[in-house]
Amino acid sequence: MDGKRKESSLVKWLLIDISALFLGVMLLLPLGIVIWQSFKQGIAVYMKAVTDKYTVSAVLLTIEATVTAVIVNTVFGLFAAWCITKFKFKGKKLISTLIDIPVTVSPVIAGLMFMLLYGKQSALYPYLQKMHISVVFAVPGIIIATVFVTFPFISRELIPVLETHGTDEEEAAALMGAGGFTIFRKVTFPHIKWALLYGIVLCTARAMGEFGAVSILSGHLRGKTNTLPLHIEILFNEFQYVPAFAVSSILVAMAVMILVLRSVIEAVARR
Amino acid sequence: MRKKKNKRVIPGFGISLGVTLTMLGFMVIIPMAALIIYTSKMSFSEFVNVITGKRVLSAFYVSIITAFTASLINAVMGLIIAWVLVRYNFPGKRIMDGMIELPFALPTAVAGMALTYLTTDNGVIGSFFSKFGIHIAYTRIGITVALIFVGIPFVVRSVQPVLEKLDGSYEEAADVLGAKRMTIFFKIIFPELKPALFTGFGLAFGRCLGEYGSVVFIAGNKPYYTEIAPLVIMSRLQEFDYTAATSIALVMLVISFVILFINSMIQARNTRIVTGRQ
Numbered sequence: 190m191d192g193k194r195k196e197s198s199l200v201k202w203l204l205i206d207i208s209a210l211f212l213g214v215m216l217l218l219p220l221g222i223v224i225w226q227s228f229k230q231g232i233a234v235y236m237k238a239v240t241d242k243y244t245v246s247a248v249l250l251t252i253e254a255t256v257t258a259v260i261v262n263t264v265f266g267l268f269a270a271w272c273i274t275k276f277k278f279k280g281k282k283l284i285s286t287l288i289d290i291p292v293t294v295s296p297v298i299a300g301l302m303f304m305l306l307y308g309k310q311s312a313l314y315p316y317l318q319k320m321h322i323s324v325v326f327a328v329p330g331i332i333i334a335t336v337f338v339t340f341p342f343i344s345r346e347l348i349p350v351l352e353t354h355g356t357d358e359e360e361a362a363a364l365m366g367a368g369g370f371t372i373f374r375k376v377t378f379p380h381i382k383w384a385l386l387y388g389i390v391l392c393t394a395r396a397m398g399e400f401g402a403v404s405i406l407s408g409h410l411r412g413k414t415n416t417l418p419l420h421i422e423i424l425f426n427e428f429q430y431v432p433a434f435a436v437s438s439i440l441v442a443m444a445v446m447i448l449v450l451r452s453v454i455e456a457v458a459r460r
Numbered sequence: 461m462r463k464k465k466n467k468r469v470i471p472g473f474g475i476s477l478g479v480t481l482t483m484l485g486f487m488v489i490i491p492m493a494a495l496i497i498y499t500s501k502m503s504f505s506e507f508v509n510v511i512t513g514k515r516v517l518s519a520f521y522v523s524i525i526t527a528f529t530a531s532l533i534n535a536v537m538g539l540i541i542a543w544v545l546v547r548y549n550f551p552g553k554r555i556m557d558g559m560i561e562l563p564f565a566l567p568t569a570v571a572g573m574a575l576t577y578l579t580t581d582n583g584v585i586g587s588f589f590s591k592f593g594i595h596i597a598y599t600r601i602g603i604t605v606a607l608i609f610v611g612i613p614f615v616v617r618s619v620q621p622v623l624e625k626l627d628g629s630y631e632e633a634a635d636v637l638g639a640k641r642m643t644i645f646f647k648i649i650f651p652e653l654k655p656a657l658f659t660g661f662g663l664a665f666g667r668c669l670g671e672y673g674s675v676v677f678i679a680g681n682k683p684y685y686t687e688i689a690p691l692v693i694m695s696r697l698q699e700f701d702y703t704a705a706t707s708i709a710l711v712m713l714v715i716s717f718v719i720l721f722i723n724s725m726i727q728a729r730n731t732r733i734v735t736g737r738q
């Protein structure tokens with residue numbers, strides 16, 4: 190028995206070490222290299238890269254796209270989750286499938302779809318031009334692409350929670366004469382607030398980092414249609430490594446914050 | 461009809477369905493329709509011509525082979541990590557658990573760039589391997605490395621909940637009956653984990669096939685060698701060759717829907733296991 194336990198603890202530490210090594214090399218080392226490289230030439234160079242005019246405009250555009258994505262998808266998530274979990278109707282399964290499409294298609298294909306819809310060869314294009322709206326190679330395109338790739342992120346968190354929760358409480362409230370909004374605010378919302386917050390965090394993470402779809406629709410106009418990830422790509426391809434890593438460090442900081450927030454929300458929600 | 465109406469006690473069906481369908485229409489249905497309409501305007505021979513082009517075929521080959529290898533490695537490592545996180549206690553366990561989602565939180569472009577920097581022949585990792593004649597960045601190995609990064613969370617997060625729910629009494633019984641640890645693992649634990657493992661593998665594979673952001677840096681994008689399918693779509697779009705881009709996209713869509721379909725079948729079985737089968 191004793192010998193066996195020893196062998197078991199050997200296996201245990203071997204497996205732990207393999208996991209730690211794998212995650213260390215694959216996850217921590219890339220993070221470390223970003224931080225290390227961005228401060229390699231001192232804080233002054235770092236600050237200069239981060240406060241560069243193009244960086245600032247990229248940050249602002251990224252924030253704009255991310256905030257829009259969060260707002261749109263929260264509205265959609267709440268309505269879709271309510272509709273899918275509180276009622277029985279035909280075509281529910283189809284709606285659920287359609288909601289999940291944005292995460293199953295490659296971002297590059299998503300970009301292509303919007304290119305075909307709003308681009309020059311589209312039937313819509315003359316009308317858009319008449320109204321002086323440009324989507325492709327402009328800010329609206331970037332925002333639409335960001336909303337698309339994060340579309341199901343919030344509804345996907347809400348639906349399972351509401352599904353396990355059932356409809357009894359809402360029915361009781363409705364029979365006692367409560368209005369729709371009151372039911373939502375007093376009965377449903379307390380159950381989903383953590384899931385909602387969780388969804389918002391995930392949505393933020395994905396929105397700020399979207400690359401493929403945004404890259405197709407952006408046209409890479411510096412200072413105009415460059416988001417942070419696109420700005421990083423340009424810097425890197427111009428061999429401006431220190432600025433590229435410095436700008437990346439903003440996103441790394443955001444990513445770490447998101448991970449911490451995620452764990453906190455999970456811990457609180459579990460309680 | 462009236463009976464049905466009476467059944468809906470909870471208010472808000474009309475408005476929630478309306479908002480859902482409207483938003484779904486603008487964000488998903490109309491863009492999908494644009495793709496379908498554009499496809500219907502293409503001739504079939506055009507489609508076949510693009511798809512069977514040598515450069516496109518080799519891009520598909522590179523995409524599939526690298527995504528498959530990366531997902532396979534992730535399946536093995538994900539199983540080990542999930543096992544370690546569920547079964548063992550050790551310092552730093554919570555941090556390790558929280559770290560798993562990093563690939564979801566870190567923008568793929570940043571990851572791709574950092575991995576490229578690490579694995580070029582002058583990089584920290586690359587210089588080590590180049591001594592043995594192994595080059596990582598700008599080769600298919602590099603693509604695989606980037607895809608491993610992207611796919612890490614999928615297998616871990618699929619296997620973990622199943623492993624947590626696993627009833628320990630069968631293992632104990634086997635142990636009492638004198639089975640070796642290896643036998644217990646492969647005969648009792650592994651069969652229970654298999655569906656979750658496949659699900660995780662499928663999710664990672666699907667994600668890796670479509671991945672662009674992290675690969676574009678590390679691949680070097682040499683035609684016939686390190687050019688993946690999403691990259692070909694991208695370069696066709698830059699040449700405004702929408703027909704070719706759409707054709708390639710269609711094939712990718714079909715592949716990812718097939719993966720999704722297989723996955724959802726496995727998942728249906730998996731859910732039954734997680735939610736407890738009596």
